[in-house]
Amino acid sequence: MTAIETPDRETDYRVPALQRGLTILGMFNARERVLGMQDMAERLGVSTSALYRIVQTLVDMGYLQKAGRNAFELGPQVIADGFAYLASRDIVEVAMPELNALRDRTSLSCHLSIREHTDSLYVYRAFAPQRLTVNIPIGTRLPCHATALGRVLLTALGEAELGQLYQHLRLDDYPPPAPRTLPELQALIAQDRERGWVLHRSDYSTAIATGIRDHAGQVVAAINLSGADAVMDGPDAQGRFLQALFQSAAAISAQLGYVPRA
Known part of the structure; x- marks a missing residue:
């Protein structure tokens, strides 16, 4: 058959x-x-x-x-x-697995934020369950000029745009190391933009942050690693954490379509 x-x-x-x-x-x-x-x-x-x-x-x-x-x-x-496809991808959806992996590699808390006016809005956290850790809840708003994440977000603005954003706001109500005048803020953000990352200390903790870029090369979000001073202090520790942070930022940016210039 x-x-x-x-x-x-x-x-x-x-x-x-x-x-x-x-x-x-x-x-x-x-x-x-x-x-x-x-x-x-x-x-x-x-x-x-x-x-x-x-x-x-x-x-x-x-x-x-x-x-x-x-x-x-x-x-x-x-x-x-x-x-259009890249723009439709939610930044949290893209960043979540990378930040979870970064937390696992470093045993430090990681946060993702975007800028809304002069605030840094926390939209995701990868919490490191340790005794001494930094845990900022999702939805928290902190002033951009007084945080590492916020200062990175402000690097997306030029000097004139920064001046327009802060022209009617007082800055001297915040304790150091936050800048207390607009010229001081503009100078600080220019240095941050040149460096590509920000380190900020407050309340016995340290945070280092860098930017996430979209397909046009614009800083659209920021991520950080944060922990106790005892863990973060020291050039060797900071260098190691900064390298890990850069790797995660590059991976997230690549998924948003960013291609670094040769």
């Missing part, structure tokens, strides 16, 4: 034209920004006439654009769709 061959259900449901169109888009990369119709056809193992309608459809939809006679490059719709 001859067995009757049944088609693979997954294969049977495929749309060859769609598969070819997506494969074409995947051919473009940093090294190959422009491809000819013949190049695409050879890689797919089909004739150029078989690809013409697919390529034309991609051009009409903005996913490809002409770069010469029978040559094409990625179109603006690819960029727009990619950035």
Whole structure:
């Protein structure tokens, strides 16, 4: 008795034209920004006439654009769709696993904050259950200029923007090391921006913070490591913790689409 061959259900449901169109888009990369119709056809193992309608459809939809006679490059719709997806990802969703792993590696508490006006709003924490630890609840608001996380968030602003934000606010109600005047704040934030991280001590605890960047390279959030002075003090300890903090910040930023300049 001859067995009757049944088609693979997954294969049977495929749309060859769609598969070819997506494969074409995947051919473009940093090294190959422009491809000819013949190049695409050879890689797919089909004739150029078989690809013409697919390529034309991609051009009409903005996913490809002409770069010469029978040559094409990625179109603006690819960029727009990619950035829209990245922007839709919740910062907490992206940062949570990285901060949990950072806490486990360092045994220190980690916090994530975003800026709302002149406040640093804490939106996530990875709590280290130790006797001496720093535990700031989610939803807490602290003045940006008086915290490590907040100062990092302020580095996203230029000097003029910073001046406009604080022009009607008094700063001398906060104890040192918080800046007490606007020029002092502007000078401090300029130094923080150049350094790329902030260390802040208060109430027998120390926090080090750095920024999270989006696809445009803008600082959109900040993360920190915080713990007792006895744990955080010392150049060796700070250097080790700072390296771990930078690694986590880079991983989160990469998921938001940030690509460091070469």
